[in-house]
Amino acid sequence: MYIVTAEEMYEIDRYAIEKGGIEGKILMENAGSQVAQQLTQTFTKREKMAVLVGSGNNGGDGFVIARYLAEKGFDVTVFQLVADEKIKGDAAFHKHLWLNTSHPLYQITEPLELKQHLCAYDIIIDAILGIGVLGEIREPIRSFINVINQSGLVKVAIDIPSGLPANEGIHVDKAIKADLTYIIDAPKTTVFLEDTSRYYGKWQVMNIGIPDAAHQSCNPNHLWRKKDVLASFPKRDLYAHKGSNGKGMVIGGQALMPGSILLSARAALRSGAGLITVATVRENIPIVASQCVEATYHLLEGFSGGFQSRNREAFQQMDAIAFGMGIGRQNATMLRELLESTTCPVLIDADGLYHWKDLLRSQVKRDAPTVITPHFGEMAMLTDRSVAELKQNPFSISRQFAQQHQVYVVLKGKNTIITAPDGEQIVSDQGNAGLAKGGTGDVLSGILLTMLMQHQNVLIALANGCYLHGTSAEYLVEEKHSEIDLLATDVIEGLSQVFRTLS
Ligand SMILES: NC(=O)C1=CN([C@@H]2O[C@H](COP(=O)(O)OP(=O)(O)OC[C@H]3O[C@@H](n4cnc5c(N)ncnc54)[C@H](O)[C@@H]3O)[C@@H](O)[C@H]2O)[C@H](O)CC1
């Protein structure tokens, strides 16, 4: 599935119309009929529906929806919230078809008038503003939105809740707080931001027959779904041996932090790694080894004095390495040597990100892929921005940072944004609030490590890993646990069920 900005959606539309030969009127017909079909399955004929239309093509969708609902025998009324002359083009065409049905059309100019009318209805279909909204919401639409939000009725938005911008980085001035949004063709960027996602309520995407070539013409971001994982997940060879499933290493764990490295190692093994070596300090080895007997161990002696040649030899045998879980904030020299002496992917997480930030000021000689996996706080530290700024612009800040430093960025959150050094982006929206706990990041690092060992395409490996992590939490909360009691160790055990659905 694609994720689009407003500009990309218009470009996709233009391509579908000009090169695909589908008329705009037909796209509008498809959009309206698809939404109406969903509405007839979700609501009953006992519920009275008020379709509120604005001046643009979003309003045009509203006229089509109303026509289909009326044809199916639903009790539906259209309220036009703008002057007649403002309705033009395809929207005017579909308004004409609505008028031909001889059902009523009320034109409303005053907010109080709308309020009085709405008392007689159960459901509001919001087709006032779509992705064409610009700047501050003007009167009287502004007051209409207030009336709608205060109505207490069920609010169903078409494409986007009216007033909400489609793109990130725009302050939300005034917008409808929908219970449900039927998104036309592809989710818009604001579906995935903390502050704006709440306006959508539940959402569902309507396919309106836009050819895939139209989407590919503007190379939009992707939302990673099970079908993408199924299409890209490496198949196990019948004659596979531990060597062919990849060798990986987790480096971390100070004396007082054995848990992080243990979680990463166990998660990497549960994700199908052939061999995992835990590189940690002497005090941790007996603790970690007692709970992870499948791993081998490497004594990290270079902690206080930099890197030793026996460390370097061990690192060079690996297919991928994860660094930083529970490692503490000192000794940045080790990371530089690790990055410069290895040709496999290196993933940097947790305290390792603080070491890496120190390296940003100097040149690190490295050709192989580097992956960083910050949460919002760590990304704010790395980019010298506030968390608030980052939450408003996570896509553009991640992209700019990944391109500038030529790294893969996994920005962890409810919606995890994965960015490649060339700017390509994938969102993983799996998971739940049960993951908002200590240790789940260490588990993700372990899963990603194994994915990196087994897939040539780093971006896809990372997207698959995020899917596994989030889906494990979803299954566990559906069947066994709750978001309250779910622990990072449970997420490791839940992986078995996710893998069974992939084979
Ligand atoms: N995606 C598709 O393939 C299709 C989408 N459809 C629908 O079309 C809208 C986008 O239509 P557009 O006409 O470009 O924009 P709007 O409907 O949002 O209307 C713009 C209109 O609104 C007024 N306006 C803009 N800003 C403000 C403001 N701040 N305050 C008050 N009023 C404002 C102004 O008059 C503008 O001209 C998309 O979302 C889909 O719903 C097609 O139906 C099918 C194909």
Ligand SMILES: [K+]
């Ligand atoms: K809308």
